[in-house]
Every structure is written in C-alpha cells, then in structure tokens.
Amino acid sequence: MSDTPHYGDAFARWRAGAPSWQAYTRHRFVEGLADGSLPHEAFLHYLKQDYVFLIHFSRAWALAVVKADTLGEMTTAAATVNALVNEEMQLHVGICAAAGIDQATLEATAERSENLAYTRYVLEAGYSGDFLDLLAALAPCVFGYGDIGLHTAATRSSDKYTDWIETYAGDDYQGLCVAVGELIDGALLRRLGDGYADLPRFAQLQARFERATALEVGFWDMGLRP
C-alpha cells in the first residue's frame, strides 16, 4: 500500500528508526500538494529553492561515483547523476518556465539557509565519511519523494499539482527508488555482511538518515515561507 513503499531492507529499518519521517512525508506542504491548498506562490518559491538544491544534490551523487568501491556501484551512481542533471533539473526548468520563471531567474535564486544546511550536511557527510555515510544522507530525499509521490497520488483531491505528483508517483521515479534501495542494500552487505543491522556502524548510519530527514522537514517549513 502507498503508505509503506518497498525500497529495500535498509530503508525499511531506517524509516522505522527515524522519528522525523512522518513529519517529513506527511508535512503540511505535502498535504497542500495533495488537496490543492498549497498557495501557488509557495509552490513556485519551493521550485526555485529545489532547483538550487538539485545542483548540490547532483554534486553529492557525483561524489558517490568517486567513493564507490565496485564498478556496479559506480555505474548506478553515475546514472543517477545523469538522471538528475539531464532530466530532473530539466523538469524543474520546464515547470518553472510554464509558471513564468525563466532559467536565468532560477539560477539567480538566493539560497535559503535551510537549503544550504541540508545540502552541505549531505556533502560533508560524504566527504568526511565513506560511501555508506553518503548514501545514508542521500536516502531520505530519494525515498521520501517516492513515498510522498505515492501518498499524494493515492489521496489527492485536487488537480492543481498533478504534474508534480505524477512525476514522483510515476514508474520512472519509483523505479529509481527501487534501484537506489538495491544499491544501498548491496553496499551494506558488501562491506558489513548480512548482520549489518546489528553493528554500531548501522546505528551511525541511522543517525545520519534521521538528521537528513529532519533537514527535509526544515526544507518544507521553508517552502511555506516564500
């Protein structure tokens, strides 16, 4: 069912252990997308901030290519960079253009501190830690949007934000979530063995996942304050 999407074993554990997950994926901003109550101004403000976010998020996925241990890990991470730079960012450019925001305006967006906090946290986790630290910090965004896509598609009562909802509820994005879930589960097994969830290392990764989830809550809060 939509409330518990299946993106692998590590995600199921991390989500269950993240106190902020509900506040993130059922945020007032999210419910406003589903029922159409979100002011259009807030949506456009969010899109502009999210464009800046995606630049740094793409950089973080590129760092995953650098930090991968196997060719398979590298290839999946490189494909994600590509999807972000050449597809998801273009989608934003398109939605924004339709709303009268041109690319120059998008690129000139002043980065809000909630946005900066989140992306620099993820990048620094990646630089200072290893591939697993980076993936744990990247996971809440990837999987949360998958969860939110399914939830808003299942509960929506307005057509106002249908394009956005269908992007994340759609097969392409859901397939990406499954692939990233497999990447993470495989990376954990390859490094920590099949008892990975019992190791102190996993608790550290859990803490990274929760921290990034809490930063997502801050991002939605910021989205409501154009």
Added chain:
Amino acid sequence: MSDTPHYGDAFARWRAGAPSWQAYTRHRFVEGLADGSLPHEAFLHYLKQDYVFLIHFSRAWALAVVKADTLGEMTTAAATVNALVNEEMQLHVGICAAAGIDQATLEATAERSENLAYTRYVLEAGYSGDFLDLLAALAPCVFGYGDIGLHTAATRSSDKYTDWIETYAGDDYQGLCVAVGELIDGALLRRLGDGYADLPRFAQLQARFERATALEVGFWDMGLRP
C-alpha cells in the same frame, strides 16, 4: 580603535564588502554580553552549542593543514588546531563546569540546525574548494570574535560576562587574529599575486566570507532561543 581592528589587508576588504558584518558583530546577543542584559540561560545555551561548533571548527582547521601548500601554512594551521582543541575547548569546559554543566552534558548537546548549517558550510567549502576557499569561510569566526572582543571590552557596562569578553579581547586571542590575517594575506599573494583583489577569484572568496558571516548572524539568533 576598537571598531576597526587591523587583521590584515584581505580582512579589511572582506569586511568592507560584507553586508552582514555589522549585524553579526553588533548583534543583540553581543550587546547583551557587553551590558549584561543577556539572560544567563541564553549564555549557557550558547556555550553548549559553541562547544559543538568548536569541534567542527577544529576539524575545519585540520583540513587547512591538509590543504596547505607550504610548510609555513601547515605549521600555522596546525598550531591553530592545537590552540582550539587543547585551549579554547578547555576554556569552554571550564566556564561550563563553573556554571554546573559537566563535560558529559556538554558532549551530549543536541546540535541546532543553525550550528550545523554553519560548520558544514565551512567544511564543505574547504573540501570542494582549495585552501583559500577554506580560509575565507573560516575568517568571519576568527576575526569577528576578535572584533567583538575589542568592542565589548571597550563598551561594557556590566561585569557579568567579563571572563568571556577578556578571553577574546586579550592579547592571546588578538595575536591569533593577527597571525591568521598574515596567513591569509600571504596565501593570497603566494597564489594570486599582488593584484589579487582585482581578480574574479577574490569576488568568489568575498562571497564565501559574506555567506559565513550571515551564518554567524543565524548562530547568534539561535543563541537567543535557548
């Protein structure tokens, strides 16, 4: 005079070009230290957050050791790490102990998002950029506390926060500011030549300095909300 401390050429330029400098160094939190109006609860809350800050700030100075080009740059950065880990952090431990906060409590402090935003910004600037990017992001904290120390020492009307004020107004800390100013000026000359201030690179560093200064404002704001 106290309002314009001399910590070198780059600092003078960066400060002049940083719209947030005044908001940072003459913040209500700062004036509250000088006139004693800052609630003690806010001060203790600040000290605990600043302890967490200093851990990451020390890590950032250690990154400067890694990124230095010359032995002289390395040695100055290594001495700063030492001063932070073995002196300034101990000072915090001491002030906190006197206020009834033991080290275990200090270390268990939950990091506020304004704190996280600032330190991760600095570390990521260092990792993604070079030695100059890192120094430009480290500079507002070092020099700002020097400026605030002199300002509060010159204007104080209460003895409540004398220890803190004298730490940053004192010769040791002021000497550190001068040494870091020389480190930065030397690093700029060594890489960019004596026309460095006219290069686009300098404008990028100016932007880093302003961003970190704005994050200092956010840190003081947070300090007022225990």
Added chain:
Amino acid sequence: MSDTPHYGDAFARWRAGAPSWQAYTRHRFVEGLADGSLPHEAFLHYLKQDYVFLIHFSRAWALAVVKADTLGEMTTAAATVNALVNEEMQLHVGICAAAGIDQATLEATAERSENLAYTRYVLEAGYSGDFLDLLAALAPCVFGYGDIGLHTAATRSSDKYTDWIETYAGDDYQGLCVAVGELIDGALLRRLGDGYADLPRFAQLQARFERATALEVGFWDMGLRP
C-alpha cells in the same frame, strides 16, 4: 599539423612548459603502436592496466562534477564521466574480449604501482586543491592521447594497432579534446581573469601538468614491462 594539435590556450602554454611532454607523446611505446613493433603481449598488458586506470580516471572526472562552480562546468564534467564509464571502458572491454581477455580477468587485474601513482596523484590533487588543480592533473591524459592519436595516425606504417589509433585520432575523441580545452580555458578566465597566465597560480597548475605528464611517461615505461 598533427604535431601541434589545438586544444585551447592553457594547453598550448602547459605543453610548452612541460619538459616531459615529448618523452610522453613520442615514447617508444607510442612509436611501437605506429610502426607495429610493439609486442602484442605488451599491448594486452597495457590494455588491462589502462582498464584499471580508467576506473580511477572516471572517479576523478566525477570529482570534477562535485568541484565545479557553474552548471556549465558540471554538465561538461558529467558528460565526460558518462563517456568514460559507458563508452571508453566498453571499448576496452571489446578490444580485450577480441584478444581473449574476458571482463572478469580485466577486473581482476593487479594494479601496477606506476598506475596507482598516477591515478592517486590526480585524485589527491583534486581533493586537496580546487577544480583548476584537478583539471591541470587530468589534462595530460586527455590531450596527450589526442596528440598521440593524431601523431600515430599520421605516421603509422603498420595496421597492427589501427583500431586503437583510430579511436584517439577519430572525430569523437578529438571533439572531446576541444571541449575539455574550452572547459579549462573558461574555468581559468572565470576564476583568474584574462591575465591568468601571469599569476603564480598558473605556475602551480603548470607544475601539476608537468607532474602528471611525467607520470604518463612512467605508465608507458610500465607498459613495456608486461
């Protein structure tokens, strides 16, 4: 003419200032590709080492995505990662398969120390320095193979290594060299202004270029010792 390919202003300067450039691009290994005197065993040995090289070289280009300042820089670097992971590495897999070396053997190749020295030098230059340091260390491989491709195509007297020669002499690879040359020239102008070649920073980049060029010589030397 083939001996002085045009890949931009910075490359022209770096090549002129690199004492090892001739030893690299006119190495006995290179002349052996052109006249067919290179033993097939040495060629296969080189291909296997180069496969390992390309993995780390792709990681280094992914680091360039992380370290880019503009969207244009990011996009060019991301496209290069893609070309390396999805095309050039596949080419190696293909040539090796035709020579009876399967992918499992390729991936099990024990990395020679000359290979390790070169790739770790490039990656560390990128991590410790900025985007420019990374590009200066990446440049000798990209441009040198372009130069060698044109030189061997113009002088070859044997069909033995035609596939390899045509890969690097071909329009796709030559176009990549031009694009990377533009990336580098643009990155220099954007950071250091149009007098960049007179700055101490440029001499540092020159030293990185020469060091990486010397490591290419070591790589060819190793190629002759299967």
Added chain:
Amino acid sequence: MSDTPHYGDAFARWRAGAPSWQAYTRHRFVEGLADGSLPHEAFLHYLKQDYVFLIHFSRAWALAVVKADTLGEMTTAAATVNALVNEEMQLHVGICAAAGIDQATLEATAERSENLAYTRYVLEAGYSGDFLDLLAALAPCVFGYGDIGLHTAATRSSDKYTDWIETYAGDDYQGLCVAVGELIDGALLRRLGDGYADLPRFAQLQARFERATALEVGFWDMGLRP
C-alpha cells in the same frame, strides 16, 4: 621479543595477513642500517625523501583529525600531527644539518615517484574512504618503523646509524605505536563491534594495509638508488 612488537589486535591481524610485511621490515636497506653496510649517500638520499614524505604524512594525519568521530579520536590524531610537524620533522632537519644538508636543500628535494605513489595513495584512501580506511593506510609506516626500530636495536653490529635506530627503538616512538594501536582497535570496536575481524570491511582494510606495506618496500628500494 623484538620480532613481534605488540601494538594491538588489529595490527597483529593485519601484519599476519600482509605478504609484504617481511620484505618491508627486513629489507636490505634496514639490514644495512643495523650492520652499517648502508652507504652514507643512500642514507642521506633517504633522509631527504623522507622529509618530503613526512610533510604529506603529516597532512594525512591532519585528515584523520577531520575524519574522526569522537573527541578522543580527534585528540590522538591532533597530537600525532603535532609530534610529526614539531618533533619528527625537526629531527630530520637536525640529522641532515649535521650531515651538511641545510633546510633549504631539504625543502627543495625533488620528490621521487615511489615517494609520491605512497603518500598520494594514503591521502586518497583517506579522502575516498573513512577514518578506518585512512588508519589502515597510515598503519604500516607507524608500526613498521616501530618494528624496524626494535629489530635493528636488537641486531645492530655497527654504530653508524645509532641515532636513527634509537629514535625508533626509543620509548617515545614505541609509546606512539602503542597509542596508535589503541586508537585503531578502539575505532574498529566503536564502528564495527567486537566481531570486526570477521566482516568483509576488515578484509578491505587488510588490503589497504598490504598495499601501503608494498609501497613501503618500494620506498626502501628507492632509498638504495640515490
């Protein structure tokens, strides 16, 4: 006994699993230090290269400060940076001065490729991996010199290199080895739990240890070729 110094559990396992350990710690260069057969010219050449090595090795330990997870890890790593920059490097300056090599000559030493290969491998392991990857790559140098110090002190038949031997056989250096051994054992337990040696992660660290050990063999080989 001198042949199996005790620097902790991880070291005992790593040494036992490193095929190159014997070739490194009982290298002809080492035996030449013990019996005085090492030509003085080779010794001076080694000292100059080792000076360059120590600069990068200090940078790598500074990276360990950045990558540490706990205050205790940070403090030990910071103390090691200090010992390297302010003591061990000064020792080299002193021995070299006594041999007629001034500091300017030392600093102008052209870095040999075996030297570069080793230090860039360690630094890149640290940047791309986490604290454990970095420690596994740093360990062979720290512990190997401890082992070599005890071995040469126990077997020496000449006074020629007594100062060098006593430095590494002495209490200060042996104490450092014990402290670093505790740092590593503690770091493993803290992240991977008490079954750490059975995890795939430990095999990866073993491979890093062996690789760095093999690079030490290359360093001694280079030392014999002034």
